[in-house]
Amino acid sequence: MKTVGIIGGIAPESTIQYYRLIIKYYRERKCDGSYPLILINSIDMKMMLDLIGANELPGVIEYLVGEVKKLAVAGADFGLLASNTPHIVFNDIRQQSPIPLISIVEATCLATRALGLKKVGLFGTRFTMQGHFYSEEFSKYGITIVVPDLETQAYIHDKYMSELVNGIFLPETRARLLAIVDELRKQQGIEGLILGGTELPFIMNMNDTSGQAIPFLDTTKIHAEQTVAQMLS
Numbered sequence: 001m002k003t004v005g006i007i008g009g010i011a012p013e014s015t016i017q018y019y020r021l022i023i024k025y026y027r028e029r030k031c032d033g034s035y036p037l038i039l040i041n042s043i044d045m046k047m048m049l050d051l052i053g054a055n056e057l058p059g060v061i062e063y064l065v066g067e068v069k070k071l072a073v074a075g076a077d078f079g080l081l082a083s084n085t086p087h088i089v090f091n092d093i094r095q096q097s098p099i100p101l102i103s104i105v106e107a108t109c110l111a112t113r114a115l116g117l118k119k120v121g122l123f124g125t126r127f128t129m130q131g132h133f134y135s136e137e138f139s140k141y142g143i144t145i146v147v148p149d150l151e152t153q154a155y156i157h158d159k160y161m162s163e164l165v166n167g168i169f170l171p172e173t174r175a176r177l178l179a180i181v182d183e184l185r186k187q188q189g190i191e192g193l194i195l196g197g198t199e200l201p202f203i204m205n206m207n208d209t210s211g212q213a214i215p216f217l218d219t220t221k222i223h224a225e226q227t228v229a230q231m232l233s
Helices: 012-029 045-053 057-074 085-096 104-115 126-130 133-139 150-162 171-188 200-204 219-231
Strands: 003-008 037-042 078-081 119-123 144-146 192-195 216-218
Touching (some): 003 057, 003 219, 012 037, 012 219, 037 057, 057 078, 057 085, 085 104, 085 133, 104 192, 104 219, 119 126, 126 150, 133 144, 171 200, 192 200
Parallel strands (some): 003 037, 003 078, 119 144, 119 192, 192 216
């Protein structure tokens, strides 16, 4: 069995979910009572976001490569970044990483293609919605990425940073997010929605997917499933 190394803490809530899901999916595939081998390096989310916010991308790369190297030294065979936002520089990190890394974007693209979707919405931090790393990967397969207008992006980003990363999931925020999804479906014709922030599934689903007109792609689950497949390959 391979050992996975996780760059976590970006944010803590979703890191916990990664841990739970990897164990769950592993035990579904291995029925011998064993558990997966997991290393977690929980880093300073504020430091990473401050660098990204200041557009200091070389600093982001240097910081995250350094943290990945700690996982390699600790014995990780491969790794992942437990967040969508740092994938803005994923290719650069992958090139400098001493261990293979699994991309949340590539895994989500594969899942989207499996559903046969050609036009999908994207929610996340403003760095994710305004970045090109999703559209660049998805366009290779003829899939269009749609994001909300700038004012709506600002709302989503604010709620993400002030509520979701702090473990606050309010019904009124969920209602507004679902209304935005419906607007994109009616006005832009999206066929699905990428939950491109690993805290979004906590509020978008909230154990109730009834009435959902389009599928939601939970990037945390998709990433965790890909991780277990790599672990057992």
